Amino acid sequence: MSARLTFATAGRILRQLRHDRRTIALILVVPTVLLTLLRYLYDASPQLFDRVGLIMLGVFPLVIMFLLTSVAMLRERTSGTLERLLTTPIGKVDILLGYGIAFAVAAAVQAAIASALAYVLLGLDTLGPAWLVGVIAVGNSVLGMALGLLVSAFANSEFQAVQFMPAVVLPQVLLCGLLQPRDQMAGWLQAISDVLPMSYAVQALTELGAHPDPTGVMWRDLGIIVGCVIVALLLGAATLRRRTA
Helix, strand or coil: CCHHHHHHHHHHHHHHHHCCHHHHHHHHHHHHHHHHHHHHHCCCCHHHHHHHHHHHHHHHHHHHHHHHHHHHHHHHHHCCHHHHHCCCCCCHHHHHHHHHHHHHHHHHHHHHHHHHHHHHHCCCCCCCCHHHHHHHHHHHHHHHHHHHHHHHHHCCCHHHHHHHHHHHHHHHHHHCCCCCCHHHCCHHHHHHHCCCHHHHHHHHHHHHHHCCCCCHHHHHHHHHHHHHHHHHHHHHHHHCCCCCC
C-alpha cells in the first residue's frame, strides 16, 4: 500500500467528478429536493417530519451514493481503466482506498448540505445535537459508497448495476425500522434486519432524535457502520481482477 498512489487515485476521481455536472447535481441537489418535498408533505404534522425527515437524512444520501458509486466503478471496470491500472505498481487496496477517499469527500459534502438545509431552512428539530446528526449522515453516505463499490463487481453493465438497488437497498429500507419498529417484526424478519447495515444507520439517527445526549446504543451503531464500511472496501478490493471479463 502506498499513500502517494492512494491519494493520486483519489485526486483523479475528484477531478472527474468536478467536471461531471449531472453527477454533482445527483450528489448535491437530489437529496435536498427530496427532503424539501418530504417537509411539505408533512406540512401539517411537523413532529412527524422531525421523525421521518431525520431518518431520511441518512437514507437518501446512502441510496444515492450506492447508485452513483456502483455505476461509476462499473464504468471503470468495463472501460478497461482498472485493467490498465492493475498493470502498474499500484495495488488493489490503493485503488479501492483512493476511490473510497474521493467518494467519501463527496459524501461528506452531500451530507453537510442536506443537514444544513434540514435544520436551517426546513425546521428539522431533534433532541440530539445537529452536528452529530450530520456525522452519522456522513457515515451513512460513506456506507452507501462502500456497498456500491462492492456490488459493482457482480454486474456486467450499468443496467445490471442499477438492478442491484432494489435487490440490495430496498429490502434494507423495508426492514430498517422506518415502516415498522424492528422489535415488532416477525422473528425471522427481525433476524434478517439485525444483519443489515442500514438498520444500525437508522437506529443511530433514531437515538439522536429521542435523546438529548449521545447514547451507548448510538455509539455502538456508529461503530457497526464504520465496521461495515471497512469490510465492504476490503471485499471490494478482493474482487478487483487484473483482466476484465
